[in-house]
Amino acid sequence: MTAIDSARAIIEAALSEFGGSLAVLTSFQREGIVVADLALQADPGIPVMTIDTGRLPESTLKIISSFEDRYGVAVERILPDPFEVNAMIEAHGRDLFYDDVALRRLCCNVRKVRPLARRMAGVEAYLTGIRRGQSDSRANVEFFDRAGSPVKISPLADWLPADVASYTRERGLPEHPLYAAGYTSIGCDPCTRAGVAGEDERAGRWWWENDAAKECGLHFTADGKTERTVDVLLRDILTKAHV
Numbered sequence: 001m002t003a004i005d006s007a008r009a010i011i012e013a014a015l016s017e018f019g020g021s022l023a024v025l026t027s028f029q030r031e032g033i034v035v036a037d038l039a040l041q042a043d044p045g046i047p048v049m050t051i052d053t054g055r056l057p058e059s060t061l062k063i064i065s066s067f068e069d070r071y072g073v074a075v076e077r078i079l080p081d082p083f084e085v086n087a088m089i090e091a092h093g094r095d096l097f098y099d100d101v102a103l104r105r106l107c108c109n110v111r112k113v114r115p116l117a118r119r120m121a122g123v124e125a126y127l128t129g130i131r132r133g134q135s136d137s138r139a140n141v142e143f144f145d146r147a148g149s150p151v152k153i154s155p156l157a158d159w160l161p162a163d164v165a166s167y168t169r170e171r172g173l174p175e176h177p178l179y180a181a182g183y184t185s186i187g188c189d190p191c192t193r194a195g196v197a198g199e200d201e202r203a204g205r206w207w208w209e210n211d212a213a214k215e216c217g218l219h220f221t222a223d224g225k226t227e228r229t230v231d232v233l234l235r236d237i238l239t240k241a242h243v
């Protein structure tokens with residue numbers, strides 16, 4: 001079975017299991033566009049969602065618009081709670097993520113993890129573009145991750161970069177312009193830089209953190225000590241945001 005056939009079979013299985021309670025979650029990197037393209041072929045009505053943290057590069061916002069034009073769909077933007085964002089900025093500044101890993105995780109929690117958790121409350125499963133080869137922390141990603149709720153499905157888990165590139169080329173899919181500028185993984189504007197030859201694909205994310213896993217907490221959590229520190233910081237923000 002080819003990589004494409006395998007991904008199609010996984011998406012078909014997901015649709016038959018979860019039907020109308022399945023969504024695509026994409027950040028409009030290459031893999032996310034491939035998954036959305038495959039899913040929309042299988043079900044043109046499947047919801048496509050993205051997390052708009054408020055710190056995305058302008059080029060990401062443009063590629064979302066061009067994706068909507070191409071497919072004739074409205075991408076749902078999942079937004080952070082403005083009260084939580086304001087409380088965080090008042091307490092720690094807008095660019096708090098450069099100060100230490102726990103503050104960076106706090107920002108990812110407020111701008112990504114919490115908004116997604118709120119939105120996913122009524123969703124049983126979602127499709128992602130995660131590949132095992134993207135980093136060590138993703139090396140054991142399963143096609144169907146049923147450990148939490150919603151179920152996370154990664155039809156491209158076993159794809160190689162060449163599979164993504166050839167599918168993108170053959171389908172004439174839009175490509176994020178930052179790839180042409182040397183980026184190998186694209187997230188929020190202040191937290192992403194171009195890759196350097198020989199680096200892990202996600203090394204350009206939070207590049208100033210030498211030892212931390214290059215994850216925002218959507219797919220993998222931090223070590224216990226960082227998690228506890230983030231919990232304390234988050235409690236403080238939530239108290240201020242919802243008084």
Ligand code: SF4
Nearest residue numbers: 097107108111188191
């Ligand atoms: S990637 Fe950076 S700006 Fe985006 S949510 Fe995480 S810490 Fe905040």
